[in-house]
Amino acid sequence: MSAVANKSVMLESIRDEEFAVFQEMIYEQVGISMSEKKKSLVEGRLAKRLRHHGLSDYASYIKLIKSGNSAERQMVIDMLTTNETSFFREQRHFDFLASEVIPASGHGSPYRIWSAASSSGEEAYSMAMLFADKYRSDRWEIIGTDISQQILAKARKGLYPMRAAEKIPPDYLNRFCLKGVREQEGMFQIDKKLASKVTFNSLNLNGQWPSNMGMFDLILLRNVMIYFDQKTKQKLVEKILQQLRPGGYFMIGHSETLNGVSTAVKMVKPSIYLKPAAP
Numbered sequence: 001m002s003a004v005a006n007k008s009v010m011l012e013s014i015r016d017e018e019f020a021v022f023q024e025m026i027y028e029q030v031g032i033s034m035s036e037k038k039k040s041l042v043e044g045r046l047a048k049r050l051r052h053h054g055l056s057d058y059a060s061y062i063k064l065i066k067s068g069n070s071a072e073r074q075m076v077i078d079m080l081t082t083n084e085t086s087f088f089r090e091q092r093h094f095d096f097l098a099s100e101v102i103p104a105s106g107h108g109s110p111y112r113i114w115s116a117a118s119s120s121g122e123e124a125y126s127m128a129m130l131f132a133d134k135y136r137s138d139r140w141e142i143i144g145t146d147i148s149q150q151i152l153a154k155a156r157k158g159l160y161p162m163r164a165a166e167k168i169p170p171d172y173l174n175r176f177c178l179k180g181v182r183e184q185e186g187m188f189q190i191d192k193k194l195a196s197k198v199t200f201n202s203l204n205l206n207g208q209w210p211s212n213m214g215m216f217d218l219i220l221l222r223n224v225m226i227y228f229d230q231k232t233k234q235k236l237v238e239k240i241l242q243q244l245r246p247g248g249y250f251m252i253g254h255s256e257t258l259n260g261v262s263t264a265v266k267m268v269k270p271s272i273y274l275k276p277a278a279p
């Protein structure tokens, strides 16, 4: 049997039946479908946890998780979710909001935005910069949610390496970000006033949702459905659209589609959908 070498512990390779345990667990708890191709990714990411516990094989690690260790279960979820994101990712969504949506809004109740699957917060803070700049009042708020606790902690911190600022317009960088000094050299911090408009909560899109989430004017569900199968996507989109006000917008990732998933919203541009106003 091949082994992953380590300075202190020699790790056994993950067996097919052990990989299947993680496959099932991630599908049941998160809704993510992992193909066989993800075997080495799973092995690579979980190896750190085996080492952390001084274990040399995946069977022992599975035993540990199954013994009711919920913190370790959450750790597995954190390790096996992909959190890639960036500021002003998919610029066309921001352009559409600036030119079509924001000028026509701001007359009624506060504008509420949900960054569902917010990852480390770049999406929510980019929206916040846009709304702070362009919205006619400060009656707007953003809720970011994600399943990964580690990534939510990062989002709440709002501290990013300077290289992450690449796509932030220079004017926004000046107005809404503070350059780190001393131990935060090479980093920037989201300005407190802007950050106070954004709240991050833990939420499993495929689990139970709190009953007091309220309705939203704009929901972003970007670059997360790619990890779900068709049935999971259909159920999720049906549920998420119940939280969208009639006349509100729904945005998905540019490489995603609602074809075969939902007909309840009308496409206004690729990856941008409108929930028809009530008749």
Ligand SMILES: C[S@@+](CC[C@H](N)C(=O)[O-])C[C@H]1O[C@@H](n2cnc3c(N)ncnc32)[C@H](O)[C@@H]1O
Residues within 6 Å of the ligand: 029, 030, 031, 032, 081, 082, 083, 084, 085, 086, 089, 116, 117, 118, 119, 120, 123, 145, 146, 147, 148, 151, 203, 204, 205, 206, 221, 222, 223, 224, 253
């Ligand atoms: C690739 S990131 C996308 C981030 C951002 N929306 C964007 O487009 O840049 C996907 C995020 O979805 C989260 N995620 C995956 N499954 C989830 C679930 N069932 N419930 C909530 N968040 C989930 C992951 O933790 C990850 O942070």
